[in-house]
Amino acid sequence: MHCITLDRETPFDLGKTLSCGQVFRWKEKGGAWSGVIEDQVVVTRQDGSKLYWRGATEEEIVRYFSLDTDLPAILGAIDRDPVIHHAINRSEGLRIIRQPHWECLASYIIATFTNIPSIKRRIGLLCGAFGEEISRGDEPWHSFPGAESIAKGRDRLPGICRLGYRAPYLLDTADRVAADPTWAERVASCPYDEARAMLMKYKGVGRKVADCVLLFGFGRLCAVPVDVWIERILRNYYLEKEGGPVSYEYLRHFAQDYFGEYAGYAQEYLFSIREELGSGKNFPRTGQC
DNA sequence: GTCCAGGTGGCCG
């Protein structure tokens, strides 16, 4: 069992980071979280400033959980009003994970127009059917299947994974990714707008999914996915007028201008308390939008 | 039965 001690400049909340809806495979049992990082089963637990784990190197843990990111500086930069301030207080220590590129892209294609429990179930079925067996000890685990494995299992995919109309999207994207091993480095090397346009050429990847993949898979902390919850929160607290038609791009640009270069973090902190913020107006409207 | 969920693709003006 490895252990590191987190200092004052490295706030981290393992549970909030893994349960806020950015990743879909981790499971908590008795305070211990089990999951998969790059084909390795990892079990980890936090006790105050101590972070314990097994199944990965310290370097891999630091990278995956973004422990090398200056979170206090980011939170200081986005802390601009009572609403986001409250979200920061509620979820301090939440970090945006660095997900593997393909896992992130495939997961967010599966994550469209559904709810988080269903997403977890479908991704679990996908991994069980097409991932490689990497069990360690008691719990059976599978790696996240590569694009080739999914493409090869195209006939079984619809029946097994309950993806509905998303199955052909995932298969089409899996084909193209499998045939293009450098797709991720090209996305990574482009500026935000270009990278986003590249991602949106894949089937099942629109504006929102592209922003999720850039934020959670490519570390583009300026990316702001606007889902129904974020739209609701922006309408409740940030728009001049609550009603009326507002486009995705308008809301995204507002959030990026208003919160700045780490707007993606603001998005995730607001998302993490979506039920509390989305169901009413618990704060005065800032009316900046 | 109805409504909702980390939306997208296709079509139409």
Next chain:
DNA sequence: CGGCCACATGGA
């Protein structure tokens, strides 16, 4: 460009 609408699935 923007406005519609169908699209599978499962839980409340």
